[in-house]
Amino acid sequence: MTVRDALNTALDEEMSADPKVFLMGEEVGEYQGAYKISKGLLDKYGPERVIDTPITEASCEINQIEAGFTGIGVGAAYYGLRPIVEFMTFNFSMQAIDHIINSAAKSNYMSAGQISVPIVFRGPNGAAAGVGAQHSQCYAAWYASCPGLKVLSPYSSEDARGLLKAAIRDPDPVVFLENEILYGESFAVSPEVLDSSFSIPIGKAKIERGGKDVTITAFSKMVGYSLQAAEILAKDGISAEVINLRSIRPLDRATINASVRKTNRLVTVEEGFPQHGVGAEICASVVEESFEYLDAPVERIAGADVPMPYAPNLERLAVPQVEDIVRAAKRACYRLVPKSAAA
Amino acid sequence: DDQTLLTIETSVPFTGHNIDPPSRSVETTPKELLTFFHDMSLMRRMEIAADSLYKAKLIRGFCHLYDGQEAVSIGMEAAITKRDAIITAYRDHCIFLGRGGTLLEAFAELMGRRAGCSKGKGGSMHFYRKETNFYGGHGIVGAQVPLGCGIAFGQKYCKDETVTFTMYGDGAANQGQLFEALNMSALWDLPVILVCENNHYGMGTAEWRAAKSPAYYKRGDYVPGLKVDGMDVLAVKQACKFAKEHVLKNGPMILEMDTYRYHGHSMSDPGSTYRTRDEISGVRQERDPIERVRKLILSHELSTASELKDIEKEVRKEVDDAIAQAKETPMPDPSELFTNVYVKGLGVEAFGADRKELKSVLP
Numbered sequence: 287m288t289v290r291d292a293l294n295t296a297l298d299e300e301m302s303a304d305p306k307v308f309l310m311g312e313e314v315g316e317y318q319g320a321y322k323i324s325k326g327l328l329d330k331y332g333p334e335r336v337i338d339t340p341i342t343e344a345s346c347e348i349n350q351i352e353a354g355f356t357g358i359g360v361g362a363a364y365y366g367l368r369p370i371v372e373f374m375t376f377n378f379s380m381q382a383i384d385h386i387i388n389s390a391a392k393s394n395y396m397s398a399g400q401i402s403v404p405i406v407f408r409g410p411n412g413a414a415a416g417v418g419a420q421h422s423q424c425y426a427a428w429y430a431s432c433p434g435l436k437v438l439s440p441y442s443s444e445d446a447r448g449l450l451k452a453a454i455r456d457p458d459p460v461v462f463l464e465n466e467i468l469y470g471e472s473f474a475v476s477p478e479v480l481d482s483s484f485s486i487p488i489g490k491a492k493i494e495r496g497g498k499d500v501t502i503t504a505f506s507k508m509v510g511y512s513l514q515a516a517e518i519l520a521k522d523g524i525s526a527e528v529i530n531l532r533s534i535r536p537l538d539r540a541t542i543n544a545s546v547r548k549t550n551r552l553v554t555v556e557e558g559f560p561q562h563g564v565g566a567e568i569c570a571s572v573v574e575e576s577f578e579y580l581d582a583p584v585e586r587i588a589g590a591d592v593p594m595p596y597a598p599n600l601e602r603l604a605v606p607q608v609e610d611i612v613r614a615a616k617r618a619c620y621r622l623v624p625k626s627a628a629a
Numbered sequence: 630d631d632q633t634l635l636t637i638e639t640s641v642p643f644t645g646h647n648i649d650p651p652s653r654s655v656e657t658t659p660k661e662l663l664t665f666f667h668d669m670s671l672m673r674r675m676e677i678a679a680d681s682l683y684k685a686k687l688i689r690g691f692c693h694l695y696d697g698q699e700a701v702s703i704g705m706e707a708a709i710t711k712r713d714a715i716i717t718a719y720r721d722h723c724i725f726l727g728r729g730g731t732l733l734e735a736f737a738e739l740m741g742r743r744a745g746c747s748k749g750k751g752g753s754m755h756f757y758r759k760e761t762n763f764y765g766g767h768g769i770v771g772a773q774v775p776l777g778c779g780i781a782f783g784q785k786y787c788k789d790e791t792v793t794f795t796m797y798g799d800g801a802a803n804q805g806q807l808f809e810a811l812n813m814s815a816l817w818d819l820p821v822i823l824v825c826e827n828n829h830y831g832m833g834t835a836e837w838r839a840a841k842s843p844a845y846y847k848r849g850d851y852v853p854g855l856k857v858d859g860m861d862v863l864a865v866k867q868a869c870k871f872a873k874e875h876v877l878k879n880g881p882m883i884l885e886m887d888t889y890r891y892h893g894h895s896m897s898d899p900g901s902t903y904r905t906r907d908e909i910s911g912v913r914q915e916r917d918p919i920e921r922v923r924k925l926i927l928s929h930e931l932s933t934a935s936e937l938k939d940i941e942k943e944v945r946k947e948v949d950d951a952i953a954q955a956k957e958t959p960m961p962d963p964s965e966l967f968t969n970v971y972v973k974g975l976g977v978e979a980f981g982a983d984r985k986e987l988k989s990v991l992p
Binding site (some may be wrong): 564 | 706721758766772774777782786806973
C-alpha cells in the first residue's frame with residue numbers, strides 16, 4: 287500500500303464514520319487534491335463535505351488565501367465540526383500560522399475548556415526537490431514548540447493510516463506533517479492496519495529496528511534514510527536501533543531515553559534546521575534524564591543552517607544524506623575520528 | 630401596560646448597498662425600552678468601574694473599554710436568540726454581558742480570579758460563553774472574522790437555521806483575511822453577518838487616514854451592506870433582525886455600525902491626542918445611546934426621571950457588589966497552570982520553568 291492510498295483510505299473511513307468530519311483546502315475537490323490524497327472523496331461525500339477553497343491562479347505562483355480558510359476551519363471546529371484543513375504545502379501554512387497558533391492551539395486553555403478545537407491541519411512538509419528556499423522547509427520544530435498543538439509526522443503507510451485516523455478522532459488541534467516524496471512509496475501492511483478501527487496512539491514512538499550499539503531517532507522521510515544507514519552500519523558490525531518518532535509533540539521521551547540507556551549513544555536525524563530543532567529537544571531530554579548513561583557526545587544530523595538553495599548540487603548538501611547518518615553513528619561509536627580532530 | 634406596542638422612528642434612515650434598506654419604523658414596548666435603559670447603564674457602569682480597577686492596578690495588561698458603544702451589543706441581542714452565535718475582538722466585556730454573562734464572572738476574570746468566565750486564564754481580551762454561543766474574545770486584529778465565518782459554516786453544515794455575528798472595528802476592516810473569508814462566505818452562502826463597529830479610530834488612527842474608502846458597508850462589493858446609526862439601539866435592533874433574515878436566505882451581509890468609544894483604544898491611550906475633547910463631549914450630548922433611550926422613555930411617559938435615576942443607582946450598587954464579591958474570590962489554583970492545554974492530555978508530562986522542580990501530567 288502506498289502512503290498516498292493509506293492517507294486516502296484513512297480520510298475516507300473517518301469521513302464515513304463521522305458526519306462532522308469534512309475536508310477543506312485548495313484543490314481538494316474537483317482536482318482531487320494537489321497530490322491526489324483526496325481522490326474520489328468529492329464523488330463520495332459531495333461538495334458539502336469536500337470543500338474547494340478558491341485559488342485565483344493554479345500555477346506555480348498561487349495567490350494564497352490560507353489565513354481566510356484556515357480561520358474558517360478553526361471557527362467550524364469551535365462550533366463542533368471536525369475539519370481537516372489541507373495545505374497544498376506546509377510552506378503555505380505560514381500565511382495561516384496565526385490561526386493555527388493563536389486561534390486553534392490556545393482557545394481551549396484561554397476559555398478554560400469551553401472552546402475545544404478538534405481540527406487537523408495536514409499536507410506535505412519539508413523539502414521537495416528543486417523548489418527553492420520558500421517551498422522547502424520542515425515545520426516540525428516550529429509547531430512542536432507550541433503547547434496546545436499535537437504534531438504528528440508519519441513515515442510508512444501504517445503510520446499514515448494509524449496516525450491520521452488518530453488525529454481526526456482526537457479532540458485537540460493536530461498538525462499532521464506529511465512528505466511529498468513518500469506519497470508514492472509502498473509499504474507492506476498487516477491486515478490489522480487495514481481494519482477501519484485501526485489507529486496509532488498519539489505520543490508513542492515506534493522502534494523500527496532494534497539494536498544495541500547506537501540509537502538513531504528520526505521522523506518522516508528520515509526514518510527511511512536511518513534504516514538504510516542501519517543496514518550499512520550492520521555490515522561494519524554496528525548494531526543501530528532506529529526510533530521512528532511518529533509524534534513530535536507529545537514527544538515520547540520515555541522510549542528515547544530507554545533506548546539511549548541501553549545503547550549509550552545517540553544520533554538525532556531531521557530535515558529541519560538544527561538550531562532549536564527536534565534534535566536539540568531530544569538532546570536536552572537525554573542530557574537531563576540519562577546523562578550518566580552517555581558514552582559519547584550526542585550527534586545531530588539536520589538540514590544545513592541555510593535557506594534551501596536551488597542548484598541541485600547545493601541542495602544535496604543542504605539536506606541530510608544516508609552517509610551523514612552513517613558517519614555520525616560511527617563517530618558516536620568511536621569508530622571514526624572527527625574530521626576536525628584528525629586535521 | 631409594559632407590553633403595549635410602540636412604533637418609533639430611527640434617528641436617521643438606513644443606507645443600503647446592493648440592497649433595499651429596512652423601514653425606519655421600529656416596533657418596541659415600554660418593557661423593552663426600560664430593559665435597554667437598565668442593561669446599557671449596567672454596561673456603562675461596568676466599564677467605568679473597570680477603568681478605576683485598572684488604575685488601582687487590580688486589572689493588568691490590556692484592557693479595552695466599550696462605553697459609548699453599548700447600543701450595538703444591546704440592539705443586536707434584542708434581534709436574535711442565544712442560539713445565534715457572536716464572536717468579537719478584544720473589546721469584549723459588554724458583548725459577554727449581552728450574551729448573559731454575569732458581572733461577577735466579568736470582574737473576576739478581569740482580576741484573574743478563579744470565578745472568572747475563563748477561570749482567570751483568559752483575561753480582559755478572552756471572555757467566552759459557549760453555553761450561549763459566545764465564541765470570544767480574540768486578541769489578534771481581524772482574526773475573528775474568518776473564525777466567525779467558520780462558525781456560520783458549522784451552522785449551515787448542521788442545518789441549525791441560526792446565524793453568526795462576527796464583529797470587528799474600522800481598524801480591522803482593511804485586513805486581507807476579512808476579504809478572503811467574505812469571498813468564501815459569499816460563494817458558500819454562509820449565514821454570517823459582518824458587523825463593523827466603526828468607532829472612527831483604529832487605535833489612534835482616524836478612519837480616513839487608514840482606509841481609502843471608509844464607507845465600510847460598501848466594502849464587500851458584491852456583498853450587500855447597510856449603514857446603521859450604532860448609537861441608536863432601535864436602529865441596531867431593526868438592522869440585525871433584517872440582516873438575520875437576509876443571511877439565512879442569501880448569504881453574508883455587512884452591517885456598518887456608526888458608533889463611538891468614549892475611552893481611548895485601551896488603557897494606555899488617553900484617547901485625547903488624536904481627537905478633540907469637544908468632539909467627545911459633542912457625541913455625549915447629541916448621540917449618547919443611553920440618553921437617547923432616556924429621552925424616549927420620558928417623552929412617551931413610560932417612567933419618570935426619578936425612577937430612571939433609581940435604576941441608575943441600583944445599577945451602581947449591582948456593579949459595586951459584584952466587584953466586592955470578585956475581590957473575595959480566590960486566585961486560580963496553581964495546578965490550573967497545567968489544565969486545559971488539551972482536551973485529552975494523553976498523560977503527557979508538561980514542565981514548569983525548572984523541569985526538575987515543577988512538572989505535571991496533563992489531564
